[in-house]
Amino acid sequence: MSELGTKKSSRLSRRDFLKLMGAAGTGLAFAPFVPFGNFMPNPNQASLEKVPVILPDGTQANINTYPINHAEVITYPATGDAALDAEAFRKWQFIRLPEELGGDKKDTSAIRGYSMICLHLWCLWKYWPDEGRKRGECPCHGSMYDPVTGTAFVGPASVQAAPSDTLPELYFEIASDGFVFILPPKFNANENGVIGYGRFA
Amino acid sequence: MAVSLERRTGAVAFFYWLWDGVDRTIFTAIKFSFPARFVSPFGFLGMLTFVIFIILGVTGALLMFYYQPILDRAWDSVQFINDEVPFGFHIRNIHYHGSNAMVLMAVLHMYYQYFSGRYKIRNEVLWMTGVILGVVTILEAFTGYDVIFSERAELAISIAASLTTSIPVAGPLLRDAMLGSGFSDFVLRFYAQHVFLLPIVMLGLMAVHFPRFLVFDVPMVMAIGGAILITGGVFPIDMGFKFEPTVPPGVTVPEWYLTGIYAFMRTQYDKFVTGLLWPLLFIISILLIPFIDRYKKFSWRDRPLVTAFGITSLAQIMVTTYWGFYISPDISIPLVERLVIDPIFFYSTMILLVPLGFGFTYMMIKLANEAERKSKLAKSTGPKKVATISLSEKWINWLLVALLAFQVFLNIAAYNAALTGMKNISLFFIGIILLVFAAFFHVYRYSISQEKNAPPPAPAPVQEEKPRLAEPEVSPESNKLPEEDASKVKPELKELSPEIPAKTQADLGVGADNNPNIGSGDLNKP
Numbered sequence: 244m245s246e247l248g249t250k251k252s253s254r255l256s257r258r259d260f261l262k263l264m265g266a267a268g269t270g271l272a273f274a275p276f277v278p279f280g281n282f283m284p285n286p287n288q289a290s291l292e293k294v295p296v297i298l299p300d301g302t303q304a305n306i307n308t309y310p311i312n313h314a315e316v317i318t319y320p321a322t323g324d325a326a327l328d329a330e331a332f333r334k335w336q337f338i339r340l341p342e343e344l345g346g347d348k349k350d351t352s353a354i355r356g357y358s359m360i361c362l363h364l365w366c367l368w369k370y371w372p373d374e375g376r377k378r379g380e381c382p383c384h385g386s387m388y389d390p391v392t393g394t395a396f397v398g399p400a401s402v403q404a405a406p407s408d409t410l411p412e413l414y415f416e417i418a419s420d421g422f423v424f425i426l427p428p429k430f431n432a433n434e435n436g437v438i439g440y441g442r443f444a
Numbered sequence: 445m446a447v448s449l450e451r452r453t454g455a456v457a458f459f460y461w462l463w464d465g466v467d468r469t470i471f472t473a474i475k476f477s478f479p480a481r482f483v484s485p486f487g488f489l490g491m492l493t494f495v496i497f498i499i500l501g502v503t504g505a506l507l508m509f510y511y512q513p514i515l516d517r518a519w520d521s522v523q524f525i526n527d528e529v530p531f532g533f534h535i536r537n538i539h540y541h542g543s544n545a546m547v548l549m550a551v552l553h554m555y556y557q558y559f560s561g562r563y564k565i566r567n568e569v570l571w572m573t574g575v576i577l578g579v580v581t582i583l584e585a586f587t588g589y590d591v592i593f594s595e596r597a598e599l600a601i602s603i604a605a606s607l608t609t610s611i612p613v614a615g616p617l618l619r620d621a622m623l624g625s626g627f628s629d630f631v632l633r634f635y636a637q638h639v640f641l642l643p644i645v646m647l648g649l650m651a652v653h654f655p656r657f658l659v660f661d662v663p664m665v666m667a668i669g670g671a672i673l674i675t676g677g678v679f680p681i682d683m684g685f686k687f688e689p690t691v692p693p694g695v696t697v698p699e700w701y702l703t704g705i706y707a708f709m710r711t712q713y714d715k716f717v718t719g720l721l722w723p724l725l726f727i728i729s730i731l732l733i734p735f736i737d738r739y740k741k742f743s744w745r746d747r748p749l750v751t752a753f754g755i756t757s758l759a760q761i762m763v764t765t766y767w768g769f770y771i772s773p774d775i776s777i778p779l780v781e782r783l784v785i786d787p788i789f790f791y792s793t794m795i796l797l798v799p800l801g802f803g804f805t806y807m808m809i810k811l812a813n814e815a816e817r818k819s820k821l822a823k824s825t826g827p828k829k830v831a832t833i834s835l836s837e838k839w840i841n842w843l844l845v846a847l848l849a850f851q852v853f854l855n856i857a858a859y860n861a862a863l864t865g866m867k868n869i870s871l872f873f874i875g876i877i878l879l880v881f882a883a884f885f886h887v888y889r890y891s892i893s894q895e896k897n898a899p900p901p902a903p904a905p906v907q908e909e910k911p912r913l914a915e916p917e918v919s920p921e922s923n924k925l926p927e928e929d930a931s932k933v934k935p936e937l938k939e940l941s942p943e944i945p946a947k948t949q950a951d952l953g954v955g956a957d958n959n960p961n962i963g964s965g966d967l968n969k970p
Contacts, residue, residue: 283621285629330515331689332626360689365602367689383692384779399780404714407606431616432609438625439602440609440616 411436594684677872703768756801
């Protein structure tokens with residue numbers, strides 16, 4: 244090893260220094276555009292917060308008055324724009340379970356909220372409270388969903404690999420006066436699920 | 445008033461001036477040739493794909509005037525185009541069948557290049573951009589049939605969105621970023637991608653993908669255009685049913701270029717593996733074939749393993765494409781059983797196709813070699829003439845007149861059909877007009893070349909006797925030739941010599957088309 248060599252390795256050459264500065268400058272000049280990526284996801288779906296469960300008649304759902312073995316369509320997240328709120332991706336079945344499945348309790352174990360989009364081909368399924376049915380049924384290809392777990396047990400949706408056999412779910416909170424609120428969801432497959440795709444049960 | 449087509453005046457002079465000016469642009473590197481004879485279209489399938497791309501650009505831009513990418517209006521606006529807008533039916537059908545033709549041409553183009561080994565000799569970048577271009581073409585066609593938002597489109601969108609979500613780690617984020625979070629987003633964003641993002645990507649890739657030699661064969665371009673219109677006339681594309689989330693949709697399958705993947709997905713195994721990983725593996729192996737193929741030769745006969753791989757892939761594409769389409773018509777079976785494909789049966793068939801493909805290739809190579817041996821034998825034993833159709837000048841003229849008259853008749857018929865509301869008949873007639881024009885142009889260029897190839901003056905009669913010592917008698921014509929006619933004859937001869945070396949672009953691997961007239965473009969005539 245010559246002296247020159249060691250000298251070179253210990254000190255940055257002027258040329259390399261300039262290149263490094265050039266790279267840093269270029270990086271910094273374009274760095275502010277990275278967060279612009281947030282332009283891409285629709286913010287309508289992103290600003291999620293705890294909101295009351297508003298039934299189709301405009302009132303807030305209350306565990307003390309909401310009938311057992313009954314389901315209503317709720318809109319979440321609601322925007323106030325009629326065209327956007329008509330979107331199937333915002334429609335959820337708000338179900339109070341039948342008595343034999345624990346629907347008579349006054350806590351969150353008695354209620355369920357599932358995305359209405361069938362996991363098979365995105366038709367809108369709904370809950371049928373009739374004796375002998377008491378399950379979610381899709382009109383299109385006959386997929387049926389267990390109201391307790393949200394997992395399909397009959398039909399095309401039931402043969403899809405996980406997570407595409409279990410409906411996305413909203414979780415609720417009941418205030419001391421019985422009014423029901425939707426907890427802010429996280430729409431990924433491991434938590435609340437992805438609408439139209441599924442959830443790991 | 446005498447009008448001469450020989451002299452370049454007015455507009456003609458202007459166009460020649462413009463054409464010469466192109467020399468100063470980037471296009472100077474690209475050499476267009478307008479074949480003066482029929483050449484096999486296999487060599488310029490890529491050019492035909494590009495022509496269809498232009499047709500799609502024009503018709504697509506027209507459709508944008510009326511289409512509304514809004515959830516509850518998309519289908520209705522297409523219906524308006526189809527039923528109310530004058531010639532909207534025509535434009536929509538040309539756009540739809542053009543998209544199918546473009547995908548088909550791109551696939552044929554790829555396989556022709558594959559079997560003739562033209563990704564070799566430093567064409568690797570050309571090949572790889574071509575494969576990516578093909579994939580983007582299919583995405584473009586896919587986003588196109590989604591924006592109608594019929595039942596089938598909704599099915600396609602739901603599969604696309606689920607597949608994107610199923611990508612490990614980045615999937616859900618990617619779906620939200622690229623496709624949005626609901627139906628209204630999907631329609632709008634598929635539209636944005638269909639009309640702008642993907643075409644821009646395609647144009648960028650094309651800039652890299654264009655080879656230096658391009659063949660623009662007018663009759664073949666017209667024939668392809670005619671074929672698209674005729675298909676539109678015979679099989680006009682329907683509207684499908686508007687998607688209503690509460691109405692049970694009919695059983696539908698995707699477009700033909702996706703049923704192959706659909707067949708894999710119908711085995712109901714993991715979405716990511718069946719819908720993305722398998723196609724991706726296929727695309728990557730096709731992409732890397734120039735680096736896998738180490739054969740020194742070009743012909744498919746000399747590259748048995750690569751050919752066998754290609755044949756196997758073709759067989760698998762055909763089988764899966766059909767299988768994806770096939771849904772048992774027996775409605776007494778539960779829908780799930782009709783839709784789900786038994787994975788063991790399915791994958792065993794796929795594996796079985798591999799030895800079959802290799803065996804078929806072996807057989808084809810044997811047969812081809814045998815045929816070549818026989819043809820060589822036949823060549824040595826006797827003369828073999830190629831059948832030709834020779835028409836006299838008079839009959840060519842009459843043929844041109846007759847074709848023109850037929851075009852006039854078809855024009856009237858097509859317009860009349862459009863007026864009376866027989867839209868698909870009118871589309872069909874316009875397709876025929878394009879085909880007739882293709883024939884017309886071919887006869888025209890044939891007659892022009894016949895004129896060029898006019899036989900030289902009859903040679904002087906050969907003396908029967910033994911040559912005498914004295915100077916032989918020579919006719920004045922042949923005496924004149926080398927001196928006075930030299931200036932006239934020489935450029936003619938030069939023109940007949942190929943502009944494109946016979947083995948570079950148009951007819952490599954075609955064998956029968958070693959035609960010296962290829963590339964003697966009209967525009968290069970001094």
